[in-house]
Amino acid sequence: METRQGNVAVEMTVNGEPMVGIAEPRTLLSDFLRHGLGMTGTHVGCEQGVCGACTVLIDGQPARSCLTFAVQAEGCRVDTVEGMAEGGALSDVQEAFRAEHGLQCGFCTPGFLAATEALLAENPDPTDDEIRDYLSGNICRCTGYQGIIAAVRRAAQTRKAASA
Amino acid sequence: MTIEDTRPRSARYVGRSVQRVEDPRLLSGQGRYVDDITLPGMLHAAFVRSPHARARILNIDASDALALDGVVAVYTAADLAWLNPMVATGPMRDGILAHSRTPLATDVVRHVGDPVAVVLARSPYLAEDGRDLVDVEYEPLEPVLDPLAALEPDSPLVDEALGTNNISHLEESAGDVERAFAEADHVTRLRFHSGRSTAAPIECRGVVAKYEDRAGGRYTIWASTQMPHLLRMFVAPVLGVPEGRVTISSPDVGGAFGLKCTVFPEDVVIPAVAKLSGRPVKWIEDRWENLAAGVHSKDMICTMEIAAKADGTMTAFRGHFVTDSGAFSSIPFTPLVDSQCAGIYLTSCYDVRDVAYSVDNPLTNKCQIGAVRGVGWVPGQLAREVAIDQLARELGKDPVELRLQNMIGPDVYTTAFGQTYDGGSYAEALEKARDAVDYASFRERQAKAREEGRYIGVGFSPFVEPTGWATASAAAGGLPNGYYDTASVTVEPDGSVTVTTGLHSHGQGHETTLAQVTADELGVPMESVRVVFGDTDSSVFGMGTYASRSAVLGFGSIRESAGQVRDRLLRLAAILLEADPGDVELVDGVAGVKGVPGKTVPLQQIALFGYFGGTARPEDVQRDALTATSGYSPGETYANGCAAAVVEVDVETGLVEVEQLVAVEDCGVQLNPTIVKGQVAGAIANGIGVALLEDLVYEDNGEFVSGSLLHYLYPSTTEVPELDLLTIETPSAVSVGGVKGVGEAGTISAPAAIVNAIADALSPFGVVIDRTPVTPEYLRRKLRDAERTREAS
Numbered sequence: 001m002e003t004r005q006g007n008v009a010v011e012m013t014v015n016g017e018p019m020v021g022i023a024e025p026r027t028l029l030s031d032f033l034r035h036g037l038g039m040t041g042t043h044v045g046c047e048q049g050v051c052g053a054c055t056v057l058i059d060g061q062p063a064r065s066c067l068t069f070a071v072q073a074e075g076c077r078v079d080t081v082e083g084m085a086e087g088g089a090l091s092d093v094q095e096a097f098r099a100e101h102g103l104q105c106g107f108c109t110p111g112f113l114a115a116t117e118a119l120l121a122e123n124p125d126p127t128d129d130e131i132r133d134y135l136s137g138n139i140c141r142c143t144g145y146q147g148i149i150a151a152v153r154r155a156a157q158t159r160k161a162a163s164a
Numbered sequence: 165m166t167i168e169d170t171r172p173r174s175a176r177y178v179g180r181s182v183q184r185v186e187d188p189r190l191l192s193g194q195g196r197y198v199d200d201i202t203l204p205g206m207l208h209a210a211f212v213r214s215p216h217a218r219a220r221i222l223n224i225d226a227s228d229a230l231a232l233d234g235v236v237a238v239y240t241a242a243d244l245a246w247l248n249p250m251v252a253t254g255p256m257r258d259g260i261l262a263h264s265r266t267p268l269a270t271d272v273v274r275h276v277g278d279p280v281a282v283v284l285a286r287s288p289y290l291a292e293d294g295r296d297l298v299d300v301e302y303e304p305l306e307p308v309l310d311p312l313a314a315l316e317p318d319s320p321l322v323d324e325a326l327g328t329n330n331i332s333h334l335e336e337s338a339g340d341v342e343r344a345f346a347e348a349d350h351v352t353r354l355r356f357h358s359g360r361s362t363a364a365p366i367e368c369r370g371v372v373a374k375y376e377d378r379a380g381g382r383y384t385i386w387a388s389t390q391m392p393h394l395l396r397m398f399v400a401p402v403l404g405v406p407e408g409r410v411t412i413s414s415p416d417v418g419g420a421f422g423l424k425c426t427v428f429p430e431d432v433v434i435p436a437v438a439k440l441s442g443r444p445v446k447w448i449e450d451r452w453e454n455l456a457a458g459v460h461s462k463d464m465i466c467t468m469e470i471a472a473k474a475d476g477t478m479t480a481f482r483g484h485f486v487t488d489s490g491a492f493s494s495i496p497f498t499p500l501v502d503s504q505c506a507g508i509y510l511t512s513c514y515d516v517r518d519v520a521y522s523v524d525n526p527l528t529n530k531c532q533i534g535a536v537r538g539v540g541w542v543p544g545q546l547a548r549e550v551a552i553d554q555l556a557r558e559l560g561k562d563p564v565e566l567r568l569q570n571m572i573g574p575d576v577y578t579t580a581f582g583q584t585y586d587g588g589s590y591a592e593a594l595e596k597a598r599d600a601v602d603y604a605s606f607r608e609r610q611a612k613a614r615e616e617g618r619y620i621g622v623g624f625s626p627f628v629e630p631t632g633w634a635t636a637s638a639a640a641g642g643l644p645n646g647y648y649d650t651a652s653v654t655v656e657p658d659g660s661v662t663v664t665t666g667l668h669s670h671g672q673g674h675e676t677t678l679a680q681v682t683a684d685e686l687g688v689p690m691e692s693v694r695v696v697f698g699d700t701d702s703s704v705f706g707m708g709t710y711a712s713r714s715a716v717l718g719f720g721s722i723r724e725s726a727g728q729v730r731d732r733l734l735r736l737a738a739i740l741l742e743a744d745p746g747d748v749e750l751v752d753g754v755a756g757v758k759g760v761p762g763k764t765v766p767l768q769q770i771a772l773f774g775y776f777g778g779t780a781r782p783e784d785v786q787r788d789a790l791t792a793t794s795g796y797s798p799g800e801t802y803a804n805g806c807a808a809a810v811v812e813v814d815v816e817t818g819l820v821e822v823e824q825l826v827a828v829e830d831c832g833v834q835l836n837p838t839i840v841k842g843q844v845a846g847a848i849a850n851g852i853g854v855a856l857l858e859d860l861v862y863e864d865n866g867e868f869v870s871g872s873l874l875h876y877l878y879p880s881t882t883e884v885p886e887l888d889l890l891t892i893e894t895p896s897a898v899s900v901g902g903v904k905g906v907g908e909a910g911t912i913s914a915p916a917a918i919v920n921a922i923a924d925a926l927s928p929f930g931v932v933i934d935r936t937p938v939t940p941e942y943l944r945r946k947l948r949d950a951e952r953t954r955e956a957s
Contacts, residue, residue: 024289031288040200041193043418045366046451050873053366081193090191098187101838104846105671106190107197107367107418132881139873141366141419142671144845144910145881146889 010070014039015083023070029063030054032070033080041081043107045139052138055111056080062118079117081110092162093117093155102151104142112138116152125156177680177690178901181838185675185695195416198370198388203444206372207236209434210291211447212281212298213457214273217307217529217866218322221271221280221300229283229297234290237441238298240281241268244436248402250429252493259642260332260500260525263323263493267402267429267436273302274322274491275529276868277457279429284441288448307529307866311465311488314526322491322527331493332500332525334642336508338580339518344480348471352555357935358543360463360488361858363536364876367418368449369428369458373435375442383435384411388418390425391708392700393666398427398495403435410435414698417670421850422535424670425710426459427495452871459534460860463488464502466547470555471518476566478555480518481510483547485540487533489525494534499525500642502533505540508642510548511579512628513590513804515572519580529866535710537850538911541629546936549625549916553923554932563920564598564624571626576897583640585628586832586897586904588804593828593892594626597808600826600888606810614928619815620823621927623920625807627913631831631905632716632801633707640800647713648797649706651721653682653729655790657775659753659767661686661693663722666706667714668698672843672907674709677835678718681901685726686733687750688767704793712803712905715835720796720900728792732785733767736774739781740765799898803831803906807848807913809921815929815947818940820856820922822885825914830892832904841889843906849884851914857883859937930954 003022011020014037021036028047033039033056042065045053049067056065057079084091090098093116103109112135119126119134126134131152132145140148189195226238244267253262269280281298285291308314308322314329322329345351372386383403389395392412400407417424430447438445449458464487471480485506489499500523507521556563571591578584606622613620630637634647654662663682667674679693686693697703707713730750737755738745747758756764774781774790810824827844834840857877860870870876895902915936922943923933929950935942 026289034199035202039193040196043197043367044199045368045418046873048451048872048874051366051878081191085192090188094188094191097191098183101184101842103187103190104673104842105365105367105417105419106186106195107365109190110193113191128886136880136882139366139878139880141364141421141850141878142846143842144847144849144887145884146845146887147842149881149886 008071010074012073012075013077015079025069025071027070028066029068029070029073030065033065039080039082041110043110045108052115053108053111055114055138057114057118060121062115081113084113092158096151096155096158100147100151100154102143102147108138108140112140112148116155119152120156120159125160128153177683178835179833181836182676182680182690184673185679186673197367197416197418198372198386199448201372201386201415203372203374206444206446207284207286207441208288208291209437209445209447210283210295211279212283212295212300214269214276214278214280216273216302216304217276217309218305219273219302220305221269221273222303223301224281225299226281228299229294232290232294232297234286235283235294236286237284238281238294239437239440241266241270243440244268244433247432247436248404250402250427250432250495252495252498259334260493260498261326263326263331265492267432275531276866277453277531278491282433282437284437284445309528309862309866311486311526311528314528315524322529329526330524331489331527332523334504335522336581337520341480341482341518341520344518345471345482348479349474350472350559352470352551352558354468354547354551354554355934356466356468356547356550358462358464358466358546359936360460360860361854362455362458362460362860363421363423364454364878365419365421365423368451368454369424369430370448371430371434372444372446373438374444375435375439380409381405382409385435386413386415387431388424389414390420390668390670390710392668392698393705394496394708395427395431396700399431402432412700414668420670421537422710423458425708426534451873455860455871455876456868457531459494459536460490460531461533461536462502462542462854463533464506464540464543466506466543468547468551470551472555472559476559476561476569478514478516478570481516481548483507483510483521485521485523485543487525488530489527490530490532491527492532494532497535499533501535502540502543504642506544508581509541509583509628509630510544512548513572513626514570517580530862537847538908541912542854542915545625545627545912546916546919550919550933553623553920564594564603567594567624567626574894584800585802586800587894588802589830589892589894590626590804593804593806593830594624596828596890596892597624597806597826600890601808601810601824619813619925621811621921621923621925623809623917623924625913625917625920627805627909629712629803629909629912631712631803632798632899633711633713634717634797637800647707648795649717649721650704650793650795651718651725652704652791652793653722653725655729655733655771657771659692659771661688662696663693664696664703665718665721666703666708667718668709672709672714673839674714674718677715677839678722680835681719681722682726685723686730688753692753712907715903715905716798716801716899717796719835719903720798721794723900724794724796725792728794729790732774732790733770735782736770736785737765740770740773796900798900801896801899801904803904803909805829805909805913807910807917809914809917811918811921811925813922813925813943818943818947820938822852822918824888825885826888826890827910827913828890828892829906829909830894831906832894832896833902834893835903840906844889844910845887847908847910848887848914849879850911852884852918853879854911854936855915855918856937
C-alpha cells in the first residue's frame with residue numbers, strides 16, 4: 001500500500017509478533033525498528049555496515065539492519081534483542097554475557113547477541129578460532145573481546161549441556 | 165606498607181567479582197541512550213559542514229533547502245549571534261592562549277567538518293536532504309597542515325585573531341640537564357611521530373534539547389556526555405543563562421573514552437535552535453562527523469634524548485613534544501592534555517633526576533585535539549620506552565635488565581618534577597611480565613625462528629598511570645585547579661539506600677562498584693542500594709568521569725557520607741536495642757548487639773524510627789534524618805604495571821601479528837577484579853589499535869580521508885589475541901581504601917610494548933621504527949629502505 005507521499009506500509013513478524021508500520025522506500029530497517037516501531041534495543045553505530053551494532057536476524061540469518069531497507073524485510077521474520085529474554089528471564093546467551101563480563105557500555109551488545117545466536121545455530125560447538133572468525137564483523141570498543149569470546153564459549157557449553 | 169583497614173567485615177562486597185547490576189537492563193535492550201529519547205513535536209537536526217580545510221565563506225543560500233517539504237528552518241552563525249563565544253583556556257590556568265570560537269563558523273571555516281549551518285526538519289532523513297541543498301559558496305584558502313611549518317613565523321595563521329599558531333609553549337626542567345648530557349658516556353636520540361587516533365566509541369555523540377518559556381526560560385538538554393555538571397557549567401554562559409536554568413541529563417552512554425568529556429559546538433547549537441524554533445530538537449552524530457569533527461588525539465612529534473653512563477645508568481631525559489593541535493583549542497582540557505602530559509610525567513618509573521621537557525601546540529587546519537584514553541601519556545610512553553630499547557641496543561645491554569637497573573623502588577617516591585607516587589610494584593611488574601613471556605628462553609626461540617626465516621620479537625613497556633584526578637594530582641600534572649567529587653547517601657524510610665554522585669558511568673559499571681562500596685560501608689545487602697547519576701537535577705554536583713578518577717573519588721566520597729549515616733543508624737539502633745552504641749553492629753541490614761545473640765532489629769525499623777521517632781531520636785538525626793553528603797579530593801594516586809608483547813612480523817607483507825600480550829596491572833585495592841580486568845583488556849585492545857591500525861589521515865590539501873570505519877580501522881576479534889591479564893595489589897599509601905584508578909593503563913602501555921617487539925623482531929634488518937601506527941605499508945617501506953641501504957654499502 002502506498003500513501004500519497006509515496007510511503008508504504010511494511011509488515012513483518014518481529015520477535016514472533018506481527019507488526020506493521022509506515023516507511024519511506026528508503027527507510028533503513030534499523031530506523032524502521034527503532035523509530036517506526038519504537039524498538040530501540042537495536043543500535044546504530046556507523047550506518048556504514050562496518051561495526052555490526054545494528055545486527056538483527058532476518059529469517060534466522062544475521063543481517064546489518066543499517067544496510068537493509070525496511071521494505072526488503074517485508075513479510076520476513078525479524079528477531080531483535082528485545083525478543084531474547086523470555087518472561088523477564090535472560091536467555092542462556094544473555095546470561096553467559098553477564099557471567100563473563102562480555103559487555104561494558106552495552107551499545108554493541110545487541111549486535112553481538114544476535115551474531116552469537118546465529119553462530120550457535122550454525123555451529124553449536126565452535127572452537128575459539130571459529131568464534132573469533134564469526135564475530136570479526138562486530139566491533140566492541142570497551143571489552144577487548146576477552147569477555148565476549150568467553151561468553152560465547154560458555155553459552156555453547158550451556159546449550160550443549162541443556163540438550164544432552 | 166600497611167593501610168589501616170576500617171571496612172566492616174560483614175558484607176565485604178569490595179574486592180569481589182560480583183555480577184554487574186546494569187547488565188540485565190543493557191542485555192535485554194532496555195538501555196536508554198540519547199537516540200532513544202523522543203519528545204512530542206521534536207525536530208531533527210543535520211549540520212552543514214565544511215568540505216575544505218580552510219576557506220572563506222562567501223555566501224550561504226538556504227532557499228532550496230527551505231523549499232523542501234518537511235524542512236522547517238535553516239540557521240547559520242548570523243542567527244546565533246546572540247550566543248556568547250565558546251572559550252577554551254583550560255579553566256584557571258596560565259600557559260596557554262585563550263581561544264575563542266563561535267559554535268557555527270562565521271566568516272572562515274577551519275577544518276573539514278567545521279559546522280557552518282544547521283537544518284531542522286521533520287525527520288532525520290529530511291534534515292539530511294535539506295542539508296544537501298544548502299548552497300555554501302567558499303573561497304578556499306591555503307591550509308596550515310604541517311605542525312612544524314605552522315610554528316614558522318611566515319606560516320599562514322589558522323586564527324588571525326591570535327596572532328600566532330602556537331597557542332602554548334611550555335618549558336620545565338629539574339636538576340642539571342645540560343651538565344648531565346655534557347658528562348654522559350652515551351647519548352641516544354629518537355624522533356618519533358605518534359599517530360593521529362581517536363576514541364570512536366560505538367555510540368556517536370548526540371544532543372536532544374528543549375526550551376520552555378517558563379521561569380525566565382529553561383533549557384533541558386540530553387547529551388551523550390561523561391560530565392553532566394561540567395557540561396552545564398560550560399554551556400550555560402554561552403547560552404547566556406544561569407546554570408539553574410539548564411538541566412543536563414546524560415542517559416546511558418555507549419562508550420566515551422574521553423571524547424565525551426569535551427564541550428562541543430553542537431552542545432550549544434542544539435539547545436539554541438530549540439529556542440529559536442520553539443520545538444524540541446534532536447541531533448545524532450553520524451560516523452563521518454564523529455571521525456571528522458569530534459576530537460582527535462595523540463598526534464605528536466616527539467624528540468627524546470637519554471643521557472647514560474657506560475654501565476647503563478640513565479642520568480637524564482630531555483623531551484620535546486609538538487602536538488598537531490587542530491583548528492581549535494578543545495574545551496575544557498585544551499591540547500595540553502596531550503603535549504604537557506607527555507612531558508611532565510616523562511621520568512615515569514625511572515630514577516632519573518635531571519629531566520627537561522618543552523612543548524609546542526601549533527594550531528593546524530585539522531580537527532581539534534582533545535582528551536582520549538591515555539592522552540599524552542601514550543606518546544610520552546612511546547618516546548621514552550622506544551628510546552630506552554634503542555639505548556639498550558646501542559650499549560649492548562639487555563632491555564629488561566637496563567630498565568630494572570634504573571627503576572625506582574616500591575615505596576613512596578617523589579619525581580624530579582614533584583609528583584609523589586603512592587607506592588607501587590614498578591620492578592615487580594616488569595619481572596612478572598618478563599616471566600609471563602618466558603623471556604629466559606625467548607632468545608633461543610627467536611634465533612631458531614630466524615633460521616626458518618620467521619621474525620619474532622619481544623617488547624616491554626613498564627608504566628605509571630596518574631589516576632584519581634583530583635586537586636593534588638592535577639596540580640602535580642601541571643593543571644592547578646580544584647578537582648573533587650561528592651556523594652550523597654540516603655537511607656530511605658524503608659531501609660533501602662539511594663546514592664547520588666556527579667561521577668558518570670559509561671561502561672565502567674558504577675551502578676555495581678559504587679553499590680559494593682556503599683553496601684560495605686553501611687552493612688546492608690548490595691541489592692538494596694541504588695546508584696543515581698547522570699542528571700544535574702537529581703545528582704549532587706560532581707566533575708564527571710574521566711582520567712581514571714571514579715574508583716578513587718567514588719570510594720572516598722561514599723565512604724565518608726555513608727559512614728556518617730552508618731553512625732546515625734548505630735545510635736538509633738542502640739536506642740531501640742537499649743544497648744551502648746559501641747556494642748551495636750550492623751550486618752546485612754540487621755543491627756544486633758555484639759555477644760548477645762537474638763537481640764536484633766532490622767534496618768527497616770531503624771530507618772522508620774530515624775524518620776518518625778520524634779524526640780526520642782538523637783538531635784542530629786532530628787535535623788538531618790538519614791542523609792549525608794560529603795566530598796573527597798584524594799592525594800596523588802598512581803597505578804603502575806607493565807605490558808609485554810610478543811609479535812611475529814611477516815617481512816614479505818609487513819603484517820604484524822600479536823602472538824602474546826601480557827598486561828600486569830597494579831591499581832591498588834580492586835573494587836571488583838572482573839571489572840578491573842575488563843578495563844585493562846579494553847584499554848589494551850585500544851592500544852593495539854594505536855600501535856598497528858588506527859590512523860586519521862589528511863591529504864596534502866587538507867582533505868580528510870578517514871571518515872568511515874572502513875578507513876579508520878578498529879581492532880576486531882581477529883586482531884586482539886587472548887590476553888594474559890595479571891595483577892599485583894599495592895594499596896595506595898594515600899587514598900581511602902587504598903584504591904587507585906585503572907581506566908587507561910593498557911592504552912598507555914601496549915603501544916610501546918608492541919613497537920619495541922616489532923623493532924626487536926626486525927633487528928637483523930636494522931630497521932628503526934619511528935612512528936605509529938606501524939602499518940604493513942609503513943613496514944614494507946622501512947624494510948625496502950633497509951635493503952637498499954645494505955645493498956649500497
